[in-house]
Amino acid sequence: MAGSTFGNQFKIMTWGESHGAGVGVVIDGCPAGIPLAESDIQVMLNKRKPGQSKYTTPRKEDDEVEILSGIFEGKTTGTPISMVVRNKTQRSADYSEIARFYRPGHADYTFDEKYGFRDYRGGGRSSGRETIGRVAAGAVAVKILATLGISICTYSKEIGGIAASYDNFDKEQIEKNPFRMPDEKAAAQVEEYAMKQIEQGDSIGGIIECVIDGMMPGIGEPVFDKLDAKLAQAVFSIGAVKGFEIGSGFNAARLTGTENNDAFYMNNGKVEKKTNNAGGILGGMSDGSQIVFRTAIKPTPSISSVQDTVNKDGEDIKVSIKGRHDPMIVPRAVVVVESMAALALVDLIFENMTSRIDNIVKFYKK
Template identity: 60%
Template sequence: MSGSVFGKNIKMSTWGESHGKALGVVVDGFPAGMELDISDIQKFLDRRKPGTSPATTPRKEDDAVDILSGVFEGKTTGTPISLIVKNTSQRSQDYSEIAQYYRPGHADFGFDEKYGFRDYRGGGRSSGRETIGRVAAGAICSKLLNEMGIKVMAFTRAIGDVEIDEKKFDEKNILLTPTAMPDAEADKRAMELISKCKEEMDSVGGVVECRVTGLPAGVGEPVFDKLDAVIAHAVMSIGAVKAVEIGDGTRVSKYHGSENNDEFVMSDSSVEKRTNHAGGILGGISDGSEIVIRAYFKPTPSIAKTQNTVNKSGENIQVSIHGRHDPVVVPRAVVVVESMCALCTLDLLMSNMLSKAENIIGFYKK
C-alpha cells in the first residue's frame, strides 16, 4: 500500500492495523544529538489513548511505546527512529459480521473497490489507531521545536454546536477537561451533548484548533510546498477531517480587501501586523504572526442507531454497528492535529536553512 510516508526532510512512515499485533512509525531524517526519552513520547500518546473518559471509546489500551532504534545513550543518533506500540485489547470478533456489508460513513466500500480485499477488523489502516505513529513522530518534532522557542498547541474549539468562549480560555484546561476544551464551562455543556448522543445511540462532530507561536517569518516555499498547503495536506490526511481552515478561513470570502488585508506596522524596530486574518501565512510563507489552523471533524460513523446499507451480495439491508467506539473523535484527535502541525513546521524549517547562500557559507566556512 503506497501513501504511508509523509514529509520531505523528516520522513514519517506509519505502519500497522487497528487489530494487528502492533502499530508504529519510522522517523527518518531527524537530526542527531537531541536528548530523547520514552517519557517525551509517552505523554503525547497518553493524550490520544482510549478509555480515559466518557468522551472516548471504552477500549482499554496502555499504548505503551518502545524505542527500537535511532536513540543511543539518551540521544538521537541521526539514523531512522523506529517506535512500536503493541495492541493488547483487540476484540476482532466485534467486527466479524461487517465483513459481509459496507458500514455507512466508513471506507469499507472504497477498500473493496480498490484492493478487492480489506481488513475489516476495526477498519485496518483506516482506523483511528493508525494515528499512534503520527503522534509518536509529532512528539519528537515538538521537543526540538520547543528547544527553539516554537510552541505548537492544539485544543478542542467546538463539539457540535457547543463552542468555547475566548474570554474564558485557560490553557491548562486543555489537559484537564475530558473534551480538551480550554473553556471549563463549555466542556461541561459539551459533555452533556456527548452523553445525550450516547443515549440516542448516535455521535457528534467538532472542531480542533491549532496555534503555532514563535515561528519566525520566512518559513515555507512559495509554490507547491507552501506552509499552509503542506499543513492542509497533513491535517486533511487525518481520518474524519472534512475541512481545514487557515486564519479566518471561509469567512474571508465575504470580506472586502480593506477588511481582509493585515496592515503592517513597525513595533520596536520590527515589522508586525495589526490583525491576523491570514493566520500567520502570506504567499505560503510565515509572516511572524501566530499560525492558526482549524480542522473540522465529522461525527464518528460507527453508531448503534439503525442505518440502511448494502451487503456484498448486492442486497439492501439494515444494520446497527456494535463494538467499542468513540461518541466523538475530537478530544483524542487534538494531539493528532498538534503532532501533524509540528512535523510540518519542523520539516519546512529545515528546508528554510537552505534558502540563503549565507546560511550555508556561514555554517561551513572555516
C-alpha cells in the same frame, strides 16, 4: 500500499493495523544529539489513548511505546528512529459481522473497490489506531520545535455545535476536562449534550483549533509547498478531518480587501501586523506572527443507531454497528492534529536551511 509516508527532509512512515500485532512509525531525517526517551513520547500518546473517559471508546490499551532504534545513551543518533506500540486487547470477533456489508461513513466500500479485499477488523489500516505512529513522531517534532522556541497549543474549539468562548479562554482547562476545551462553561454544556447523544446511540463531531507561537518568518515555499498547503495536507491526512481553514478562513470570502488585509507597522525596529486575518502566513511563507488554523472533525461513523446500507451480495439492509467506538473522536484527535502540524513545520524548517547561500556559507565556513 503507497502513501504511508509524509515529509521530505524530516520524513515519517507509519505502519500497522488496528487488530494486527501492533502499530508504529519510522522517522528518517532526525538530527543527532536530541535528548529523547520513551517517556517523552508517552506524554503525547497518553493524550490520544482510548479508555480515558466515558466519552471515548472503552477499548483499554496502555499504548506503551517502545523505541527500537535511533537512540544511544539517551540521544538521537541521526539514524532512523523506529517506534512500536503493540496491540494487546483486540477483540476481532466484534467485527466478523461487518465482513459481509459496508459501514456507512467508513472506508469499507472504497477498500474493496481499490484492493479487491480488506482487513475488516476495526478498519485495518484506515483505523484511528494508525494515528499512534503520527503522534509518536509528532512528539519528536515537538521537541525539535521547542529547541527553536516554537510552541503549539491545540484544543477543541467546538463540539456538537457548542463553542468555547474566547472571553472565557483558560489554557489550563484543556487538561482538566475530558473534551480538551479551554472553556469550563462550554465543556459542561458539551457534557450534557454528549450524554443525550450517547443514550440515543449517536455520535457528534467538532472543530479543533491550533495556535502556533514563536514561528520565525520565511518558512514555506511560494508555490506548491506553501506552509499553509503543507499544514492542510498534513491535517487532511487524518481520517476524520472534513475541513480546514487558516486565519479568517472562509470568512475572508465575506470581507472586502480593506477589511481582510493585515496592515503593517514598525514596532521597535521590527515589522509587525495590526491584525492577523492571514493566520500567520503570507504567500505560502510564515510572516513571524501567530499561526492559527482550524479543522473540522466529522462525527464518529460507528454508531449503534440503525442505518441503511448494502451487503456484498448487493442487497439493501439495515445495520447497527457493534464494537468499542468513540461517541466523539474530537478530544483524542486534538493531539493528532498537533502532531501533524509539528511534523509539517519541522520538515519545512529543515528544507529552508538551503534557501540562502549566505546561510550555507555561514554553516560550513568556520
